[in-house]
Amino acid sequence: MTVKGPIGLINLQGRIYMDPADCPFKAADRELAWIRKQTKTIILDFHAEATSEKNALAWYTDGRVSLLAGTHTHVQTADERILPCGTAYISDAGMTGPRDSIIGMDRDIATRRLITGMPERFEVCIGAGQINAVHVKADPGTGRALLIRRIQLTEETGP
Numbered sequence: 001m002t003v004k005g006p007i008g009l010i011n012l013q014g015r016i017y018m019d020p021a022d023c024p025f026k027a028a029d030r031e032l033a034w035i036r037k038q039t040k041t042i043i044l045d046f047h048a049e050a051t052s053e054k055n056a057l058a059w060y061t062d063g064r065v066s067l068l069a070g071t072h073t074h075v076q077t078a079d080e081r082i083l084p085c086g087t088a089y090i091s092d093a094g095m096t097g098p099r100d101s102i103i104g105m106d107r108d109i110a111t112r113r114l115i116t117g118m119p120e121r122f123e124v125c126i127g128a129g130q131i132n133a134v135h136v137k138a139d140p141g142t143g144r145a146l147l148i149r150r151i152q153l154t155e156e157t158g159p
Helices: 024-035 051-061 107-116
Strands: 008-013 042-047 067-071 088-090 096-098 129-138 145-154
Touching: 008 024, 024 042, 024 051, 042 051, 051 067, 067 129, 088 129, 088 145
Parallel strands: 008 042, 042 067, 067 088
Antiparallel strands: 096 129, 129 145
């Protein structure tokens, strides 16, 4: 994020298809009441499975956070935008790890687990890497996002 001054960071967990957790909407209200006294520039990392829940929280916090970046699914989405009240949003920022993998893990092991339904220890995939991220510019006085841009860098060959 490009900004001068302090940046607040909040990490919340979703509830749809996830282990039980506190209501992320109530948790956002609670944390924002405190952190907005410290800074207007706030990143909310929302670790959730369902894009609908990520999208709903983005609209709920629009104008109160500079960026809501979804995480968890490891696949970068192409829905980045700035909401009407100034919150930059992307459903999933993506992952940093092996490009030709299944969410970073060895493809054969991950596929075998899905076919057999049996537990098997995951191993990190070896090969060409990728970096997914977002670049956001925000106004430090208001916390409003001015720009959001997806970043995807990939290697052509692995080790």
